Amino acid sequence: MELFQYLPEVLSGWNLVILIVGTVVGLLLGATPGLSPTMAVALLIPFTFQMDTSSGLILLGVIYTATVAGGAVTAILVNIPGSPANIATMLDGHPMAKSGRATEALHYCFISSGIGGVIGVLVLIFFTPLLADFALGFGPSELFWIAILGITVIGSLGGTTVLKGLLAGAVGIWISLIGFNPVAGTERFMFTDHLQGGVTIIPALIGLFAIPQVFQMVEDARRGRGGKTFGMEHRPLWASIVYNLSRVRALGIGSVVGVLVGLIPGAGGQIAGLIAYDQNKKFSRNPEAYGKGEPDGVIASETSNSSMVGASLVPMLSLGIPGSPTAAVLLGGLLIQGLFPGPDLFTQHASVAWTFMGALLVSQVLMMVFGLYISRFSRYVIQIPKQHMAAAVAILAVFGTYSVQNSTSDVIIMMTMGCAMYFAMRFGFGPGPVVLGIILGPIAETNLLQGQMLGQAMDGTFQYFFTGGVNLLLIFLCVLSIGYSVAAEFKVRARQRRQSTGRTVEVES
Amino acid sequence: MMSHRKHRFTALATLLMAMGLAAASFMPNLPGYEFPQMTALVAVGIAAIMVLLAWVPKQPVTAADEEPIPWGGIWPLILILAGFLWVMEWLGFFATSYIAFFLIILIYSPQRISLRGAIKGAVITGLFLGVLYLIFVALLRVQVPQGILI
Incomplete structure (x- = not known):
């Protein structure tokens, strides 16, 4: 297997240093309230330019892995999930910490994350090349529909409501079209000199994910949110390992749910954790213990959100459809390095692809080892005041954006988009669909224009885009993803209507 | 809501x-x-x-995802960020960052502003930017906007 061929490269001097430093930094970033995995990866992309392609991608991958696991620390200790993926961990992790079992909860968190993470990466290693081979025969029409599918799935699953998610995706596509038409070369929407180069991925990523967090953190700081509400006990690690490995059902449900949710583009880690938690509770003999400090709740949710990480990269690396918002940011990092997802990645850049996947596998083990060691110091990290974090993130956002092209225009674009996103978020729009629109918009347009030319030379444009098994399957999936989300939203609305006592406001007739 | x-x-x-x-x-x-x-x-x-x-009449509002904008809390940050962009090229990245960092931690501190708190904030700001300068500018030679200061 090709993985073994490239494994020595993963463990070579520089890459090993990146893996170790990235794991430690990722765990600390994840354990810092307010720093989500998506934002951490977005902030680090500019600094990977100094590295070779493999090392840069390894750093981003390992940060993704470690921040998701590290996010559980704040969820357990202070009842604030470090990332949305850790919401389910909070439900039983924090009650355990409050009752003086914080060390035990942190042990289960990192052991389960390691097990789930390894399973997720194994799925990535075995499934990605197969799916990429399938994509080998895709032409512009199929690639166009894949781009649209990517936007519809994250648009419909990533936001709070389907319409808002889809609208945010459409706005993201429109923003990505500022600049030059890729075929005709026409200049478009350059309202100021700052938009001469269009809106590139880095300023958009950093602005959309980091700046709204800065606003959120200063708001929290003003309200004085936080405070120590946990007790850390001394507990032998061996006892936790034995107990954790004996919880086969929680580990099994967590892994299966995490992998399945990760493979569905756009579903996101928070869904994986919550579904696994819910299913485990349903199968439990003691469901009333959940929410009061049940270790199985922590084990199932952490196994699930970590196995989701590897699986969410399967559609991203093989088809260019990210499985989660952080995978969308990683896709941006991949494109910036001049690499395009799909079969070419495994033929022309096989060393990069296999080294990256091998590094993710090693990073799961490192994350578990360092996580268990570092967790005892996490009490210090979570005490960093929010206003300090906000200031640091704001400065790093400016620094990272400027350093890519030495362009003040990029900084202005980043800041403007970030502030606009903060206001949009107050009205229920999420940054995930906008980013995906910005990344997939140019891919969709280029393939649409190429397809139009091919179609005119063949049976006509309509026939080219709307016939053929794969085209029809992709169109069906687009409709299905929107239809499913609409149905799910109607269900939620109906439930809310039934429970609408006080929470909702009737419209005056 | x-x-x-x-x-x-x-x-x-x-x-x-x-x-x-x-x-x-x-x-x-x-x-x-x-x-x-x-x-x-x-x-x-x-x-x-x-x-x-x-x-649509007689429908309950399901706008739980919409929240009012807390203008009272965020306007100083908006001013700081706008000012950052305004003076960054004239003053230099590190000097501007120092002012912005210091102002954010001072204004948004839950405690009342005091001389001791201000000195502590100034030292933390200096440490953060010092580490940033050493790693990225001195070691990795990353370029930042240069002005009349650094």
């Missing part, structure tokens, strides 16, 4: 924004604008559905 009137206002503002995108896409009437036009039309369609749903 917002009132129904504000929910309608959000939907209307969304429609206006989408129509703005459509106007910008259709006005030039040049080749090469087809895809932006398609995108803008889709945005207008989605926004129109949102407006229609906001006007």
Whole structure:
């Protein structure tokens, strides 16, 4: 297997240093309230330019892995999930910490994350090349529909409501079209000199994910949110390992749910954790213990959100459809390095692809080892005041954006988009669909224009885009993803209507 | 949660924004604008559905995802960020960052402003920017905007 061929490269001097430093930094970033995995990866992309392609991608991958696991620390200790993926961990992790079992909860968190993470990466290693081979025969029409599918799935699953998610995706596509038409070369929407180069991925990523967090953190700081509400006990690690490995059902449900949710583009880690938690509770003999400090709740949710990480990269690396918002940011990092997802990645850049996947596998083990060691110091990290974090993130956002092209225009674009996103978020729009629109918009347009030319030379444009098994399957999936989300939203609305006592406001007739 | 009137206002503002995108896409009437036009039309369609749903009578407002903007808390940050962009090239990145960092931690500290707190804030700011300078500028030679200061 090709993985073994490239494994020595993963463990070579520089890459090993990146893996170790990235794991430690990722765990600390994840354990810092307010720093989500998506934002951490977005902030680090500019600094990977100094590295070779493999090392840069390894750093981003390992940060993704470690921040998701590290996010559980704040969820357990202070009842604030470090990332949305850790919401389910909070439900039983924090009650355990409050009752003086914080060390035990942190042990289960990192052991389960390691097990789930390894399973997720194994799925990535075995499934990605197969799916990429399938994509080998895709032409512009199929690639166009894949781009649209990517936007519809994250648009419909990533936001709070389907319409808002889809609208945010459409706005993201429109923003990505500022600049030059890729075929005709026409200049478009350059309202100021700052938009001469269009809106590139880095300023958009950093602005959309980091700046709204800065606003959120200063708001929290003003309200004085936080405070120590946990007790850390001394507990032998061996006892936790034995107990954790004996919880086969929680580990099994967590892994299966995490992998399945990760493979569905756009579903996101928070869904994986919550579904696994819910299913485990349903199968439990003691469901009333959940929410009061049940270790199985922590084990199932952490196994699930970590196995989701590897699986969410399967559609991203093989088809260019990210499985989660952080995978969308990683896709941006991949494109910036001049690499395009799909079969070419495994033929022309096989060393990069296999080294990256091998590094993710090693990073799961490192994350578990360092996580268990570092967790005892996490009490210090979570005490960093929010206003300090906000200031640091704001400065790093400016620094990272400027350093890519030495362009003040990029900084202005980043800041403007970030502030606009903060206001949009107050009205229920999420940054995930906008980013995906910005990344997939140019891919969709280029393939649409190429397809139009091919179609005119063949049976006509309509026939080219709307016939053929794969085209029809992709169109069906687009409709299905929107239809499913609409149905799910109607269900939620109906439930809310039934429970609408006080929470909702009737419209005056 | 917002009132129904504000929910309608959000939907209307969304429609206006989408129509703005459509106007910008259709006005030039040049080749090469087809895809932006398609995108803008889709945005207008989605926004129109949102407006229609906001006007459906006897429906409960399910706008739990909408929150009012806390202007009272965020306006100093907006001023600091705007000022950062304004003076960064004139003053230099590190000098501007020092001022911005210091102001953020001072203004948003939950404790009352005191001389001791200000000195502590100034030292923390200096340490953070010192580490940033050493790693990225001195070691990795990353370029930052240069002004009359550093």
